[in-house]
Amino acid sequence: MHHLKNNRGWLMGMLLFPQGMLGSTSAEAQTRSAPFGHNFLFELYTITSRAMVTEPVYTLIPDTAVYRIYDKLEEGAERGVVKNRSKSPLLLGVKLNPSLTRFSGNNVQSVTKEYPSYRIADSSEAILIAMGITIDNKDQYRYHVVENDSVELVPWSPVAKLEQQFGARQPYAFLGRFKAPGKTILVEVVHVKDYRIRDGVLFDWRTNLQPVLAQITLGMRRDYFNLAYLQRNRHYATRFDPQTGVPLDFAFPVDSVEQIILQLERRESVAYAVYLLKEIAGRRDTVFLGMVNQAGQFALDKGMYTPAGRYEVRIESQSRMPVWDEASMIKIPFEVLPSPEAKTLAWRQIVPWLLGALVLVLLLFAAYRQYSRRLVRRAAQQRSMIQLQLKSIRSQLNPHFMFNALGSIQNLMNKNNQLLANLYLAKFAGLTRKVLNTSEQELISLEEELKIADDYLQMEQLRFGFQYELQVAANINQANTGIPSMLLQPFIENAVKHGLAALKDQGKIIVSVQQKGHDLVFVVQDNGAGFRIDEVAGKESSWGLKLSQERVDLINRVYKDQPASLQFFSEPGNTTVTLTLTNWSRP
The missing domain is CATH 2.60.40 (Immunoglobulin-like)
Structure with a gap:
């Protein structure tokens, strides 16, 4: 049998199931709609050797061998138990409909005692026995039965019936079979000379659980x-x-x-x-x-x-x-x-706040104006011919990105994975909108560029299951740092397509952005199989990398005092692309 703690905050707490059954909390069992089974349920106290703490537990004993409750009381250290003892000398056992689920109720307080309750939503009957009441002590106990906490169906009476069924090896007290649809039945048993020795059970056949x-x-x-x-x-x-x-x-x-x-x-x-x-x-x-x-x-x-x-x-x-x-x-x-x-603040209280807000707005406007002028100065450096060439390359990168994504969607459809394909297509639609919105801009913020990269990696992660990280140095102002649009996308696509596709969930890609002095350094690293630059230079699959190299060359012609450099390093398990924008973060 399995030992588990009784947590009264979760309905009735933990259950101990017979050999071959899995023990679990009542709340968990009810979530899975586990049936009561052909059992009797007893409440014990146990001390485990692991914690040496006395804990209440609930034990299910097969209804064909009810005598095994005594075996449970004698269970020793071989099962991690120091000692088991009954909740009360009465050893009350409850049997419910074997197919009944979600039967555990809240504990009911009786002065210093707590009685378990059972919710019987299918209006089936309940059986209550007391294994601790035998022919030798039955005259020492009285019991009564109360309906709806108002009508005493059975006044305090001696135990009238002993029986020996359900595999019992000696007679025990049979307290009754109960069935009261839409009502509650409380059965309470007490020692005639010591009121502290008492126990009880509440059966609840009500089905309306709405609080009033x-x-x-x-x-x-x-x-x-x-x-x-x-x-x-x-x-x-x-x-x-x-x-x-x-x-x-x-x-x-x-x-x-x-x-x-x-x-x-x-x-x-x-x-x-x-x-x-x-x-x-x-x-x-x-x-x-x-x-x-x-x-x-x-x-x-x-x-x-x-x-x-x-x-x-x-x-x-x-x-x-x-x-x-x-x-x-x-x-x-x-x-x-x-x-x-707060609604009636005097103007003299509001004016200082308004002045402070106005000063803050002016400072923000001045900072924004300075940032805008810096962008204008950079834009003035461009030559019309180079601008057309850059625009041409951008117009080729966007279809290249879309063809790769559409190829991924086609692959998922060919695998008949419609759910994942639909989810992939939804993310692709949002990502395409962002890419098209920035396609006419030479410079976008680093924040926008990383958002596009993050959305793309999330999209491809649905297909391949790899892991990824986006790492940005804390000293970089992402919103106010402008970089060429679609700068990182071809390298990330290449890492996913040629590096991580075969690794599935073992693959990992790290995209990092650092500021070294006035330089911005972008690194795209994956743990794929690697490649030789001279072998892929002429392949159609490397078209995005080729366009990116040409674009870097044109950027260097436009920003002569801010050159960019591109470096590749590849070996099995480590492919790294490093792109450096020199003097890019200077005022």
Whole structure:
């Protein structure tokens, strides 16, 4: 058998399954819809040799060998257990419909004791036995059965029936078969001379899991009130849903409400999770706040909703991830309004801020103007003939890039991978739009160039599964550093097509940008098989590299005092292309 910890925060916690079955948490099992199986479920306490911590565990024992619960109690160090003991001398065992799933409920508090609960959504019956009550001690115990926490179906009575079934080796107390669709049944057993020796089980056949809002209390600095009490609620809400009692126009100024206390009708067997959806300054977020306590309350402190904005509390029955099922949750929307003082600031308070903003705008304008003049000076250096030649090369690079991408899409379609081809095509469409938008520009920002490279690598990563990194030195102003458009693209395409295609998910490409003095250094490195420059120079597959070399030569003719250099290094496992723009980052 497998030993796992009982985590009460996740419904019923961990289960110990019989030999041959995989143990898992109740929440995980329910996520996979694992059935109850042909078993009895017992609750024990165990001390593991690994942690030496006493932990509650739940154990499933086959219903053909129920005597094995005693083997479990005697289990020793060979299974990593120092000691096992029963939760109570009663050794209560529960048997449910073998095909029942999602059966675990919230623990029910009884003074210092906690009773497990079981949700029986298919209206099947439940069997309850007490292996610890035998013919020798049955007169020491009494039990009763309560329906819906209101009607005592069986008053406190002696144990009337002992039986020996399900592979038992001695008689045990049979407490009953129970079935009450749409209701709850609580079975509680107690020692007549020692009330501390008691245990119980709650069976819940109710199917409606939606929380019911009973009251919203607002805590102020020196006051508190029921939000639904219109005479005192300061007009924070005026309309309420007649079915659920949820306020429809709940709003209050920021910092005015210290605490929002939500009171729900108690559902003993259901644990409710609380989430807060925020919309602040156009940004949305969802936060898990916690669980509703056993009294049915949850309090939101001011820090959870301090910024002005729109909020919505969502409460639903607990699951591993929120599912937002309308049938099992309630929504409580509210708005936090800006402070009234903020709306009535005097002009003498606003003017200094306006002056500061104006100075900042002027400084930004001066910086932008200086940057624009620098671009104009560079553009004035170009010769009309060289400009036409550069434009011609750019017009050839763009189709070359598109043909490569279309070839990749065709390859995916030939493999009948339509899902990946569609995703690839969607990314290709966005990337093509960016490339065409910059096709008429000689210079674009480094930020735009790297964005195109990143989008392209993401697109090709869908096909080949390689890894990549974009590394930019922190001292480089990407937005204000202009470089020739499509400068890196041919080298990146060449690395992917000739270096990484065969390596699949073992491939890796690193694109780095560094500033050395006033020089910008671009490096494209991959771990492909490598190539010899003289062997690929005349091949059609190297057309992009050839155009890039010609373009570098033309750039050197335009920017004579800022020459560019291109270097190749290739060996198996390391191909590196280094492009240096000299004096490119000078003022």
